[in-house]
Amino acid sequence: MNVAQLIGRKRDGAELSGDEIRAFLGGYTRGEIPDYQVSALLMAVFFRGMSDAELDAWTDAMIRSGVTLDLSALPGPKIDKHSTGGVGDKVSLPLAPIAAACGVRVPMISGRGLGHTGGTLDKLESIPGMDVKVDKARFLRVLDDTGLVFAGQTADICPADRKLYALRDVTGTVESIPLISSSIMSKKLAEGIDGLVLDIKVGSGAFMKDLERARLLARTMIRIGTGRGIKVKAVLTRMEQPLGLACGNGVETAEGIEVLHGRGPEDLREAVLHLTAWMLVLGGVRGDVEGAKALCLEKIRGGEALDRMRRVVAAQGGDARVVDDPGLLPAGKHRATLAAPESGWVARIDAFTIGMACIDLGAGRARAEDGVDPGAGMLLAAKVGARVEKGAPLATLMSGDGARLAPALARAAGAYAISPSPVAPEGSLIIEEL
Ligand code: URA
Numbered sequence: 001m002n003v004a005q006l007i008g009r010k011r012d013g014a015e016l017s018g019d020e021i022r023a024f025l026g027g028y029t030r031g032e033i034p035d036y037q038v039s040a041l042l043m044a045v046f047f048r049g050m051s052d053a054e055l056d057a058w059t060d061a062m063i064r065s066g067v068t069l070d071l072s073a074l075p076g077p078k079i080d081k082h083s084t085g086g087v088g089d090k091v092s093l094p095l096a097p098i099a100a101a102c103g104v105r106v107p108m109i110s111g112r113g114l115g116h117t118g119g120t121l122d123k124l125e126s127i128p129g130m131d132v133k134v135d136k137a138r139f140l141r142v143l144d145d146t147g148l149v150f151a152g153q154t155a156d157i158c159p160a161d162r163k164l165y166a167l168r169d170v171t172g173t174v175e176s177i178p179l180i181s182s183s184i185m186s187k188k189l190a191e192g193i194d195g196l197v198l199d200i201k202v203g204s205g206a207f208m209k210d211l212e213r214a215r216l217l218a219r220t221m222i223r224i225g226t227g228r229g230i231k232v233k234a235v236l237t238r239m240e241q242p243l244g245l246a247c248g249n250g251v252e253t254a255e256g257i258e259v260l261h262g263r264g265p266e267d268l269r270e271a272v273l274h275l276t277a278w279m280l281v282l283g284g285v286r287g288d289v290e291g292a293k294a295l296c297l298e299k300i301r302g303g304e305a306l307d308r309m310r311r312v313v314a315a316q317g318g319d320a321r322v323v324d325d326p327g328l329l330p331a332g333k334h335r336a337t338l339a340a341p342e343s344g345w346v347a348r349i350d351a352f353t354i355g356m357a358c359i360d361l362g363a364g365r366a367r368a369e370d371g372v373d374p375g376a377g378m379l380l381a382a383k384v385g386a387r388v389e390k391g392a393p394l395a396t397l398m399s400g401d402g403a404r405l406a407p408a409l410a411r412a413a414g415a416y417a418i419s420p421s422p423v424a425p426e427g428s429l430i431i432e433e434l
Pocket of ligand 1: 179
């Protein structure tokens with residue numbers, strides 16, 4: 001295979017064959033094709049898109065870059081959820097233990113922060129000791145013992161996605177429907193699940209800014225999943241302002257745990273309950289979403305969901321005390337308050353800008369090899385529709401590096417619009433379902 005020619009053909013709009021795609025991704029996973037050539041092909045895909053046949057071959061090659069799991073020996077339905085990425089989206093953290101407590105097994109393979117969005121793995125790693133780099137044997141053991149497992153792409157499972165994901169994050173090639181679809185679906189199909197709930201984020205803080213592209217992304221992933229024999233439900237959810245009040249790894253983990261205690265912001269609780277409920281419906285635990293939500297609430301109230309979280313954190317080497325005392329999670333010691341410039345009503349909190357301000361604070365990566373500051377992030381004091389007085393706090397910014405506060409503060413200020421007259425809260429969180 002001549003890689004330069006292959007890149008040129010894709011750049012010029014030709015359709016790549018399945019063999020070419022397999023050879024390319026195989027070569028990349030084995031370290032035979034350098035990042036600069038892969039980056040060039042990703043950019044060509046970004047602009048040219050992929051045919052259905054290309055996308056199927058690409059997804060298949062990503063799955064085959066590692067092992068696929070056979071979960072048939074484990075009793076019960078195996079159902080997962082994946083979000084296309086947002087700001088303040090910590091839904092997976094409470095969702096997985098609630099679903100497990102309700103009788104669904106959740107073998108969850110997640111990603112790290114991507115672009116301006118946060119990633120479940122970075123959030124989980126803010127728990128001291130928590131190990132998300134689990135190999136196949138440990139993955140199966142934790143899943144068997146606790147009903148859920150939180151893991152990342154590894155040398156075993158979807159290694160091609162692990163490498164591509166990090167490369168896309170720093171080469172401006174994230175917001176591509178075929179690249180997002182194949183990234184998500186390869187991880188999910190490698191898990192050996194029976195069903196998948198997709199949370200397709202729409203709006204400023206999402207990769208899909210408008211409804212039409214979000215629908216196309218949903219349909220693309222549904223086609224890939226159902227074509228391979230799993231049940232897929234897509235829920236389109238609003239991502240114009242951050243979800244909940246916390247943005248950043250440690251504070252989001254704390255807020256996610258709050259939901260397991262029956263607390264937490266209303267929009268976050270709604271998203272968690274709705275998406276978990278669909279997992280139960282896909283798994284046949286309940287026949288309808290309302291009945292499934294009632295069961296989730298029962299498991300939260302009874303403490304079973306919290307107990308699952310304690311068990312999975314401990315099983316993955318983490319300090320399970322954080323589950324009962326989320327205050328133990330890291331929160332940056334350098335702080336600054338963003339104050340309302342005038343009295344009025346919060347009319348906009350642009351999620352993309354907040355996500356970028358969190359990266360300024362150290363919560364995300366500028367280069368693939370960068371680490372993240374688990375204590376960096378923001379805590380919002382008011383959401384869209386709230387009344388604020390001049391000088392009152394809109395948000396607290398946190399970082400482990402005091403020098404990062406001023407630029408982040410300036411950026412975060414640009415996320416807000418204050419209206420002199422009352423503002424209706426945003427439309428419903430759940431936009432539509434496919
Ligand atoms: N989540 C993923 O796992 N991959 C993407 O490309 C985007 C969101």
